[in-house]
Amino acid sequence: MLVPTDGSAPGLPTAAGSIFKIIRDQGPLFPADIVRRTGLAKSTVSVYIDRLAAAGLIREEPRPGGKRRMLKVAESAGYVMGVDLGQTHLNVGLCDLEGDVLDSIGADLDLLHETPEGVLARVVGAARALSSRNALALAALSGIGFCLPGPVDYARGLPVSPPVMPGWDRFPLASALHREFTCPVFIDNDVNVMALAERDKGAASQEQDFLFIKAGTGIGAGLVVDGRIYRGAKGAAGDIGHISAGLDDVLCHCGNRGCLEALAGGRALALRAGEAARSGASRFLAARLAEGLAGTPELLALGAAAGDEECLRIIIAAGKALGDTIAKLVNFFNPSLIVVGGGLANLGERYLASIRESIYRRSTPLATADLVIKRSALGPATGVIGSAILVLDEIFSHTNVGRLMRPPSA
């Protein structure tokens, strides 16, 4: 992470920061709501509301006929860029200060064959194009959030030995972008930022302790504790794709055998679908193969929906393998909610049901007593939105909001 600092030591959460966070998380709000929710004196809240407004961070929401003022984030007071780099896509989005996407540029790519310099040049080009076509000066950019599909050293803003990104190990991504745009830059794992998007805009709205599971080409977990991402000592928390899932005869691309990802990841399912098409075990997939289509998870979902038993069997087995691993996390972490997202979450209800059954079967009764398991309701912009929220969380943290304002004159 690269944040310009004024050299002051990080202090206790400031009143301004607390007030701003409540408005950001729960607004629009009346000042009286803020007094109640912060426990601060009415006069203190009033002083800081005026200062937050003077700093351009909050504004009054016009209410027809209403005399009392409601306060919300001044969403147009600045903007942030969210960058979502996936194994087959690059999406760059221009977002307001509430994390809503104003405009975006997306392109297909094959990350296995992209150099970091090449991707960086495309990100810079897209960010400049978005600023220019929306008539916004790059100087007004408050920050850039960037997510990628691999382990990230969050403090240093660089990927570390990402298995599907050859040539990217320790590439200084945050400092390269910071040199280009001079604003704060934050790099994180895609699963973590998707969890942030779920927290603020998705299925986990208002939840403070939950688990986000990304089931796609890769499999990972985002742990949200007290409303914040838990990254662990080195940023590797939640990297569950390479936990052993039991069957040691399956070779994983990481070099180990029996990894969850090798059993239940998108690539594994595409392989199973191809085999079922070629062997004729699935009549649906064999017919698609005859039409020239390759086996994909999407075809498995279509086959299952059309009642093809082999497609259904593959999907249920994948759900079971994932559910068995999630059950271990439930016993360990005891979340109140699990949100399942990523491309495989679209495999259908039987997939979700299989995940649920395995979790309930393998977890302790106390851990599952009030456990809710939901599918993500967010679409393909999740990575961009989450990356924007990552920036907003950092630049509008308690201490940073305090620093954005001058000390009170009185």
Ligand SMILES: [Zn+2]
């Ligand atoms: Zn592995």
